Amino acid sequence: xxxxxxxxxxxxxxxxxxxxxxxxxxxxxxxxxxxxxxxxxxxxxxxxxxxxxxxxxxxxxxxxxxxxxxxxxxxxxxxxxxxxxxxxxxxxxxxxxxxxxxxxxxxxxxxxxxxxxxxxxxxxxxxxxxxxxxxxxxxxxxxxxxxxxxxxxxxxxxxxxxxxxxxxxxxxxxxxxxxxxxxxxxxxxxxxxxxxxxxxxxxxxxxxxxxxxxxxxxxxxxxxxxxxxxxxxxxxxxxxxxxxxxxxxxxxxxxxxxxxxxxxxxxxxxxxxxxxxxxxx
Amino acid sequence: xxxxxxxxxxxxxxxxxxxxxxxxxxxxxxxxxxxxxxxxxxxxxxxxxxxxxxxxxxxxxxxxxxxxxxxxxxxxxxxxxxxxxxxxxxxxxxxxxxxxxxxxxxxxxxxxxxxxxxxxxxxxxxxxxxxxxxxxxxxxxxxxxxxxxxxxxxxxxxxxxxxxxxxxxxxxxxxxxxxxxxxxxxxxxxxxxxxxxxxxxxxxxxxxxxxxxxxxxxxxxxxxxxxxxxxxxxxxxxxxxxxxxxxxxxxxxxxxxxxxxxxxxxxxxxxxxxxxxxxxxxxxxxxxxxxxxxxxxxxxxxxxxxxxxxxxxxxxxxxxxx
Numbered sequence: 073x074x075x076x077x078x079x080x081x082x083x084x085x086x087x088x089x090x091x092x093x094x095x096x097x098x099x100x101x102x103x104x105x106x107x108x109x110x111x112x113x114x115x116x117x118x119x120x121x122x123x124x125x126x127x128x129x130x131x132x133x134x135x136x137x138x139x140x141x142x143x144x145x146x147x148x149x150x151x152x153x154x155x156x157x158x159x160x161x162x163x164x165x166x167x168x169x170x171x172x173x174x175x176x177x178x179x180x181x182x183x184x185x186x187x188x189x190x191x192x193x194x195x196x197x198x199x200x201x202x203x204x205x206x207x208x209x210x211x212x213x214x215x216x217x218x219x220x221x222x223x224x225x226x227x228x229x230x231x232x233x234x235x236x237x238x239x240x241x242x243x244x245x246x247x248x249x250x251x252x253x254x255x256x257x258x259x260x261x262x263x264x265x266x267x268x269x270x271x272x273x274x275x276x277x278x279x280x281x282x283x284x285x286x287x288x289x290x291x292x293x294x295x296x297x298x299x300x301x302x303x304x305x306x307x308x309x310x311x312x313x314x315x316x317x318x319x320x321x322x323x324x325x326x327x328x329x330x331x332x333x334x335x336x337x338x339x340x341x342x343x344x345x346x347x348x349x350x351x352x353x
Numbered sequence: 354x355x356x357x358x359x360x361x362x363x364x365x366x367x368x369x370x371x372x373x374x375x376x377x378x379x380x381x382x383x384x385x386x387x388x389x390x391x392x393x394x395x396x397x398x399x400x401x402x403x404x405x406x407x408x409x410x411x412x413x414x415x416x417x418x419x420x421x422x423x424x425x426x427x428x429x430x431x432x433x434x435x436x437x438x439x440x441x442x443x444x445x446x447x448x449x450x451x452x453x454x455x456x457x458x459x460x461x462x463x464x465x466x467x468x469x470x471x472x473x474x475x476x477x478x479x480x481x482x483x484x485x486x487x488x489x490x491x492x493x494x495x496x497x498x499x500x501x502x503x504x505x506x507x508x509x510x511x512x513x514x515x516x517x518x519x520x521x522x523x524x525x526x527x528x529x530x531x532x533x534x535x536x537x538x539x540x541x542x543x544x545x546x547x548x549x550x551x552x553x554x555x556x557x558x559x560x561x562x563x564x565x566x567x568x569x570x571x572x573x574x575x576x577x578x579x580x581x582x583x584x585x586x587x588x589x590x591x592x593x594x595x596x597x598x599x600x601x602x603x604x605x606x607x608x609x610x611x612x613x614x615x616x617x618x619x620x621x622x623x624x625x626x627x628x629x630x631x632x633x634x635x636x637x638x639x640x641x642x643x644x645x646x647x648x649x650x651x652x653x654x655x656x657x658x659x660x661x662x663x664x665x666x667x668x669x670x671x672x673x674x675x
Binding site: 247249250252253254255256257258259260263267268271272351352 | 407408409428429430431434435436438439440442443444445446455456459460487489500503504507
């Protein structure tokens, strides 16, 4: 056996266990699900009905649009707030900024279930805010529970720290001297932001946005505990199809639809990463 | 000299950092068309002064004027200064053209004029034709030349350079010094240069300000600083210097100001040859005198007649007593 062949075999041997695990637990179920999504539940014949169901049934179509609405709102608000927070943490040197810089990641360490229940006890119509209102003679009904705005609020709790973490890392990589150089040649603060800080950090913003979007398309805990019965987030709709209606072919089709929604965002992510190479190579 | 126009005046300026470091009671006049260098070890406050002039640091007290106008309340973008930073900070996401044009665009200069200027200044720094490249595609020396061009194009009243060549290798540094000096002469601008490299300061400046621990130790022409160091620190910091103790005083004498002769008794100091090193057209000899090791430059002829352990005597020429 030649030396290089032996080395190749060792290399393949090292990769093989990981490769097999991925193939068995990820690739195989995906392929199976895609096949199943095109099969009739009774006869097993090829059909597009499973997909058609989600786009023609008004309730199901509403679920898709509702999910997109919640995800896009979450992305938009989370990114704007996180960007402002990251700018503050990067450019303000004060004790308050330092404290916030240490604490802003704490929400990431609270288990999702605990955080959701904590939020519910505060915002529900008989929750903390309501009770404080009652002390002052006002019966405050926020109406956030079982409503998109409550879920978006909860999503922000999870996603702002995450997005801020990514954007802060990006802003941290911009040296002060770049900003000083720009001010030296006559750029005011606004111009420094639009010409230097924004273009140098936009990639991190887009990447953070894609991550926030993807993690919310299939979210389950928050919509399960805080969402209404109709329309539903797709994670709950999928749960219903699979566990309540035992409609495995439709479940498979919905999974593929969710995957395709995510892949749009994955596409944006890959595109952004490739594009920067123009000036970074 | 007295009728020359004062460009920059620093009046009793103090800048204290929160930790107590900084510079105090700085007074300095810089004349139009002059290259003045702040020279000193790192942490001596030279960059602090430069950054207060550029507007990147507030002064604690005192005043700085350019052409008689106080500039301390102006933000960097409103000051008539341009700074070249140590870390040639070109904007990585912009092409060389965009880097050079950025400041001019902010000044609403017509595009045709900007194009012509970019071409002219790239020529000036010997980098024609690189408009479309990105900074990442240039070497350190090339980037720094672009950074200098970028500052010059704004026709600053005062050009500030903060150790601009320290990240470059020796040969390019030499070349950049010559180019900077030539550009300065051609354009007649006033330059303030910060460095810790005494050779750079000597070769580039009209006047040098030697700094130590936040204070000015000496201000003068390179020749004055070299020939008549005001303090022991200046004497030891600039060039090679021997310190000989005699009658409780320290005599500072440069290696080239010692005359070496064979045998004892021919000069003020008797010594023994320690090492002889040939450095091309001249020879460095060190000699042992009591505890001290004395460095001298001797010619090839004498070096061939000497060997280690031989007695020599040293006659002191030009010197300073502390």
